[in-house]
Amino acid sequence: MKSLLQKVSTTSIAEAFRKVAGLGGSRISRSVALGLGVMVGLLPIVPFQTPVVILLAFLFRVNRVAAFAGTLVCQPFTIPFLWGGEYALGCWLTNTTSVAFAEVPKTAASILALGRIVFTPMAAGSAVVAVAGGLLTGFVAWYIFGDSNRQKGDSSVVTREGRP
Numbered sequence: 001m002k003s004l005l006q007k008v009s010t011t012s013i014a015e016a017f018r019k020v021a022g023l024g025g026s027r028i029s030r031s032v033a034l035g036l037g038v039m040v041g042l043l044p045i046v047p048f049q050t051p052v053v054i055l056l057a058f059l060f061r062v063n064r065v066a067a068f069a070g071t072l073v074c075q076p077f078t079i080p081f082l083w084g085g086e087y088a089l090g091c092w093l094t095n096t097t098s099v100a101f102a103e104v105p106k107t108a109a110s111i112l113a114l115g116r117i118v119f120t121p122m123a124a125g126s127a128v129v130a131v132a133g134g135l136l137t138g139f140v141a142w143y144i145f146g147d148s149n150r151q152k153g154d155s156s157v158v159t160r161e162g163r164p
Contacts, residue, residue, distance in 0.1 A: 025063040027145045033062035035138025037070015042130040044083055044122060049074065070137065082129075083122070090125025 025033075040053040049071045057067040074082065091098045099117060 025066070027142065029062045030066045030145055031138050031141040032060065033057055033064070033066035034070045034141045035134040035136075036060065036062065037067040038073050038137040039070075039130045039134025040067075041071035041073040042082060042086075042126065042133045044086070044126050046074065046079070073133075083126075086125035086129050087118075087122050088125070089128060090121030090123065093124045093128065094121050096121050 036056055037053050040049055040056065043049070045052065050068065053067045053071050054064055057064040088098065090096075096117070098121070099114060
C-alpha cells in the first residue's frame with residue numbers, strides 16, 4: 001500500500017500534466033481541453049463520456065487527446081466516491097433527504113418510481129462538481145503548461161514586460 005501511495009504523489013500528477021503539455025496545440029487549447037475532459041468525466045454519463053468529450057473537443061477546436069485524458073478522472077475505483085459526493089451535495093442544494101441504499105426497493109418498477117427523487121439531486125450535485133472541477137483543472141493546467149514551456153526555454157512564452 002505504501003508503494004502505491006508513493007506512486008501517486010504530487011510529483012507524479014505534475015509529471016502527468018507535463019506529458020499532456022508535450023502534446024500539440026497551444027497552451028489555451030490544451031488547458032481548455034483538459035478542463036473540458038474533467039468536466040465531462042465528473043458527469044454521471046459513464047458509457048457516453050468519450051463520445052461526448054470528443055464531440056465537444058471538435059466543436060470547441062481543442063486538443064482531443066488532452067480532452068480524453070481529462071475524462072480519466074472517472075475510474076471504477078473513484079466512481080462510488082464521486083457519485084456519492086455529488087449526490088450528497090445535490091441533496092443539500094435541493095434540500096431533499098437522501099435515499100439510503102438499504103431503503104431502495106429491489107424491483108425495477110420501484111427503482112424507476114424513485115427516479116425523480118434520485119435524479120434531481122444527482123443532476124444538481126454533478127453539475128456543480130463538474131463545472132467547478134473543469135474550471136479548476138483548466139486554470140491549474142494553464143499555470144502548469146506555462147511553467148513547462150518556460151522550463152523548456154520556449155521563446156513563444158512572453159512575459160509581462162513583452163520579452164520572451
